[in-house]
Each structure stands twice: as structure tokens, then as C-alpha cells.
Amino acid sequence: MIPVGVIHSPYSSPEEAPRQGVLSGEESEIEIFEEYAEALEGVEELHHLVVLYWFDRGRRDLLKATPPGEARERGVFATRSPHRPNPIALCVVEVLERKGRRLRVRGLDALDGSPLLDLKPLLSEGEAVKL
Secondary structure, eight states, X not given: OOOSEEEEOSOOSTTTSOSSGGGOXXXXXXXXXXXXXXXXXXXXXXXXXXXXXXXXXXXSSOOEEOOTTOSXXXXXXXXXXXXXXSOEEXXXXXXXXXXXXXXXXXXXXXXXXXXXXEEEEOOTTTSOOOO
């Protein structure tokens, strides 16, 4: 995979970042690299985006983690741990503004400088599962 952009956020360490972006009202900026700028056409019309990025500071050798608030360790595929064999992160963000190749968003949990892998629209039909 090759990054299509970079994330600029207020979080410089894992301890500063929220466990989930939805838990934070902080704003971040997503910068798309010049060669992918054309792919942003129409994104400003969306309310929310699914952001896929690389946990570039996550460990790839850990296969178990203990979720926050739990005592029992689980396999990383049953957690949202940033430490996993392929540290791909997913976060749903609110789109606030587009200026050229930059998107201002709310609710992103990525560390500053994280490589952006992809953006996808959040679809109202079929995305939510009734629990």
C-alpha cells in the first residue's frame, strides 16, 4: 500500500489520543498528496467519511490486548488495539470543510503524521448495524 496523504492532528503520542475518535470533539486536518488531489472531487458534499490510515507507531508483534475497562485479555482481532499484524486503522469523521487538498474534520483519533491510506463515504443505508 502507498499513502495518499498525511494526517495532521493535535495528538503526538498514543497517550494523548482518544481510544475512539467519536469520544473527542477535536479537529484535525487531512492533507491529500498532489497526485491524488483529483480524487477529492465532491468530498465536500459529504457529511461523514470513513478514514483508513496506518498505525505507523503500532507494534506488529502483539497478538493479544486488554480492552479499556476490561480485565480479560483478548486476541487483537477482537479489539481496537493499534498493535496488530497489519496496523490499519478505521475512523468515522465529520467533514467540516475542504480547502483545496486539505479537509478539516472532527472526531479523528490518529496521531499527527499518520499516513492516510484511503477515504470512503459513510453511507446511511447498509453501514449501520442494529445492535
